[in-house]
Amino acid sequence: MRDAGEANEEPAPKVALAREKVLEEARRAIAEGEKKDVSIVVIGQYSLACVLALPKLTVSCIGHVDAGKSTLMGRLLYELGEVGEKGRIANERASGKIGKASFSWAWQMDGLTEERERGITMDISQTRLPLPRTTLTVLDAPGHRDFIPNMISGAAQADAALLVIDAGVGEFEAGFEGGGQSREHVLLVRSLGVTQVVVAVNKLDMVEWSKARFDEICGALQPFLVQSGFQPSKTIFIPCGAFSGVNLQERNCKALEAWYNGPTLVDALDNLTPPTRSLDTPLRFPISNVFKGGHLSLGGIGVSGRVCSGIVQAREVVRILPGQLSATIHSIELDSKSVPWAAAGSNVTLYLSGIDPNFLSIGSVICSPNDLVPVASAFIAQIIVFDIKMPITTGASVELFHHSRDNPATISKLLATVDRASGAVIKSNPRVLTKGCSARVEITLRSGTMSAPSTKPLFLPLETFSTNKEMGRVLLRRGGETIAAGETTNIFFFSPGASNAPISRG
Numbered sequence: 414m415r416d417a418g419e420a421n422e423e424p425a426p427k428v429a430l431a432r433e434k435v436l437e438e439a440r441r442a443i444a445e446g447e448k449k450d451v452s453i454v455v456i457g458q459y460s461l462a463c464v465l466a467l468p469k470l471t472v473s474c475i476g477h478v479d480a481g482k483s484t485l486m487g488r489l490l491y492e493l494g495e496v497g498e499k500g501r502i503a504n505e506r507a508s509g510k511i512g513k514a515s516f517s518w519a520w521q522m523d524g525l526t527e528e529r530e531r532g533i534t535m536d537i538s539q540t541r542l543p544l545p546r547t548t549l550t551v552l553d554a555p556g557h558r559d560f561i562p563n564m565i566s567g568a569a570q571a572d573a574a575l576l577v578i579d580a581g582v583g584e585f586e587a588g589f590e591g592g593g594q595s596r597e598h599v600l601l602v603r604s605l606g607v608t609q610v611v612v613a614v615n616k617l618d619m620v621e622w623s624k625a626r627f628d629e630i631c632g633a634l635q636p637f638l639v640q641s642g643f644q645p646s647k648t649i650f651i652p653c654g655a656f657s658g659v660n661l662q663e664r665n666c667k668a669l670e671a672w673y674n675g676p677t678l679v680d681a682l683d684n685l686t687p688p689t690r691s692l693d694t695p696l697r698f699p700i701s702n703v704f705k706g707g708h709l710s711l712g713g714i715g716v717s718g719r720v721c722s723g724i725v726q727a728r729e730v731v732r733i734l735p736g737q738l739s740a741t742i743h744s745i746e747l748d749s750k751s752v753p754w755a756a757a758g759s760n761v762t763l764y765l766s767g768i769d770p771n772f773l774s775i776g777s778v779i780c781s782p783n784d785l786v787p788v789a790s791a792f793i794a795q796i797i798v799f800d801i802k803m804p805i806t807t808g809a810s811v812e813l814f815h816h817s818r819d820n821p822a823t824i825s826k827l828l829a830t831v832d833r834a835s836g837a838v839i840k841s842n843p844r845v846l847t848k849g850c851s852a853r854v855e856i857t858l859r860s861g862t863m864s865a866p867s868t869k870p871l872f873l874p875l876e877t878f879s880t881n882k883e884m885g886r887v888l889l890r891r892g893g894e895t896i897a898a899g900e901t902t903n904i905f906f907f908s909p910g911a912s913n914a915p916i917s918r919g
């Protein structure tokens with residue numbers, strides 16, 4: 414993910430609050446559905462005006478390449494007043510100068526020179542959407558298949574998805590048929606725990622705002638969403654035109670209004686339900702980006718990501734796993750504002766002090782020294798096999814995705830095929846796994862890279878799905894194709910603090 418930019422210079426609390434006090438404050442604020450942004454926090458003798466880091470909803474913007482995801486986000490930011498006339502004109506002029514005028518709205522999101530020159534999103538970019546009722550954090554994902562690892566990193570941090578579909582003739586079909594990214598993205602986000610999806614049926618101007626085309630797309634997509642595990646009540650289809658800003662905040666198009674008087678895209682996004690957050694569980698913060706910035710006098714190391722569970726607070730000493738690293742959280746930044754603490758569900762940047770950045774890696778997990786995350790070298794998972802061309806056999810080499818990390822791994826044992834719902838064994842020790850089946854498999858992690866895997870073991874911070882849902886989901890890819898998604902059931906773990914000897918199986 415891209416750099417979060419400079420930290421603001423608001424003073425950080427001088428000491429960490431007692432954990433119970435923070436928990437109490439978080440629970441109270443969440444229970445009261447606190448709307449106001451600023452609260453006075455008393456820390457010892459200091460009384461500080463701080464922005465409350467209440468968890469908000471994070472939405473991953475997904476869909477086939479060129480569906481109009483970045484354009485939609487750029488235009489939405491303009492409609493909501495987050496981008497002014499000056500910004501709009503600057504993007505219009507600069508994109509026009511290099512013959513990319515049609516990408517002027519997308520430039521708001523696609524800030525890298527290569528992205529602008531190629532007219533595609535390559536990395537996740539994060540933005541804040543202030544809606545009438547709530548504020549969303551949106552992660553704009555790349556649609557191109559080459560950048561699926563970045564897309565997975567964003568999807569792993571999301572509560573809901575905004576699926577953008579190109580309604581142009583043949584375009585929806587290209588994204589939806591075998592190998593299309595609309596299809597793969599839907600399967601990925603659902604496998605990573607997303608349960609709500611808003612579908613923006615975009616570029617309807619290309620088909621003269623045709624109701625028949627809108628209905629055709631909804632008719633094909635809805636059964637697929639349901640089959641992928643989305644409840645019908647958690648899906649909604651919104652016709653729109655991102656480029657001209659139709660039906661984003663206002664309907665403002667006669668041809669569309671002739672047959673549509675339903676919600677706008679802003680209405681649909683504003684109605685998403687925030688999931689329940691696990692505040693009482695131990696702190697787990699998988700790092701999705703490491704960068705230099707802010708507080709340079711203190712070493713200036715920032716790490717961004719999402720608080721998966723628990724609460725993190727400024728001045729707290731934390732451990733970073735795998736490895737023996739400790740650090741102090743100098744300050745926490747949410748939406749460019751300093752916050753005293755952040756609860757599960759928040760996407761934040763933590764500025765660390767007392768740490769050598771060379772030992773920090775994307776995918777490492779920050780936790781409390783009193784409650785370390787297990788570090789596994791192998792584990793058992795119940796997987797669902799996707800629509801694969803080649804069956805999975807014992808010893809298959811795969812790429813394992815866990816949050817923002819991807820590593821080589823081997824499917825070391827095929828333990829059983831199982832019933833998807835009940836988990837009951839259908840067949841023990843199957844020879845192969847074919848498309849659509851559910852199975853229990855043992856996966857062994859390997860160090861090195863996919864092109865040069867090493868025989869040395871690798872240790873990954875992992876938990877069973879039953880202990881911590883967000884830490885217990887994995888995806889398996891092979892040859893650029895997602896072949897399965899799974900939930901960890903047993904992990905073979907090592908004591909992260911003491912020795913390297915295995916201390917438990919199961």
Ligand SMILES: Nc1nc2c(ncn2[C@@H]2O[C@H](COP(=O)(O)OP(=O)(O)OP(=O)(O)O)[C@@H](O)[C@H]2O)c(=O)[nH]1
Pocket residue numbers: 476477478479480481482483484485515516519532533534535554555556557615616617618619653654655656657
């Ligand atoms: N006609 C029309 N074109 C649109 C609309 N929305 C986006 N586009 C065009 O579609 C092209 C791709 O837009 P992007 O926003 O870059 O698409 P994307 O989905 O973000 O692309 P990737 O992230 O690279 O997959 C650009 O030329 C846009 O101008 C729309 O509502 N109508």
